[in-house]
Amino acid sequence: MRVALSGLVAFAVAAATPALAQNANPLPAGDGRDIVAVACSQCHYLGTIAKIRDGAAGWRMYVDNMVLRGAQLTPAEIDKVVDYLSLNLGPGANLPPAKPVTLPDGAGKNLVETRCELCHDLERVATIERGRAQWPAIVANMVARGATATPEEAKTISDYLAANFGN
Numbered sequence: 317m318r319v320a321l322s323g324l325v326a327f328a329v330a331a332a333t334p335a336l337a338q339n340a341n342p343l344p345a346g347d348g349r350d351i352v353a354v355a356c357s358q359c360h361y362l363g364t365i366a367k368i369r370d371g372a373a374g375w376r377m378y379v380d381n382m383v384l385r386g387a388q389l390t391p392a393e394i395d396k397v398v399d400y401l402s403l404n405l406g407p408g409a410n411l412p413p414a415k416p417v418t419l420p421d422g423a424g425k426n427l428v429e430t431r432c433e434l435c436h437d438l439e440r441v442a443t444i445e446r447g448r449a450q451w452p453a454i455v456a457n458m459v460a461r462g463a464t465a466t467p468e469e470a471k472t473i474s475d476y477l478a479a480n481f482g483n
């Protein structure tokens with residue numbers, strides 16, 4: 317009886333461990349991962365972070381916001397965490413699979429396809445309802461976060477999005 321019971325417990329532990337280990341930390345390997353795993357798991361799942369891609373400026377805004385909310389990090393650790401996040405969860409890094417989106421033809425289509433899918437899918441761009449006049453500010457926000465576009469390219473993108481997804 318005793319033997320059978322401990323055998324059952326050992327089986328249950330062995331079966332549960334791999335799933336637990338996977339759920340425990342979805343963050344990609346990299347320098348600074350351990351600090352993030354400890355400091356950033358106090359209030360929400362690490363998956364909240366792992367699904368986001370953003371540039372260094374954008375990540376710093378998130379992290380500063382979290383420190384205001386109570387994340388425990390020294391100034392040096394903040395820098396380290398921002399470096400880790402922008403390197404490993406930056407534009408184009410460890411991208412999750414995205415649903416393909418077909419955009420309408422027009423000048424700017426190619427720019428949107430090549431520059432705007434590095435941090436989120438194009439569905440985010442193509443399904444959003446925004447006024448025509450709002451697109452330049454949205455695109456400027458994206459460039460500030462790390463999207464690459466010269467001022468002329470940003471204008472081409474804004475004009476294209478305003479024409480096709482502006483109301």
Ligand code: HEC
Binds near residue numbers: 352355385386388
């Ligand atoms: C003291 C609690 C707390 C800690 C610690 C914390 N967060 Fe948060 N975080 C929140 C709350 C509350 C929200 C939801 C509110 C919001 O979106 O502003 C949130 C939301 C987020 C979001 C936005 C998710 C989304 O889908 O928009 C990101 C990214 C994030 N946290 C990253 C981090 C990182 C990185 C760390 C570690 C440096 C961290 N958090 C530590 C409380 C915390």
Ligand code: HEC
Binds near residue numbers: 407455473
């Ligand atoms: C460096 C990463 C990055 C790149 C590249 C990027 N985005 Fe974003 N984008 C984000 C993040 C992070 C959010 C969510 C935070 C926010 O809404 O400000 C977002 C949100 C959005 C939203 C929703 C905004 C809203 O008002 O709800 C739109 C639309 C968008 N992006 C369009 C674009 C377009 C167009 C491009 C190409 C010019 C682009 N993104 C490239 C990071 C990026």
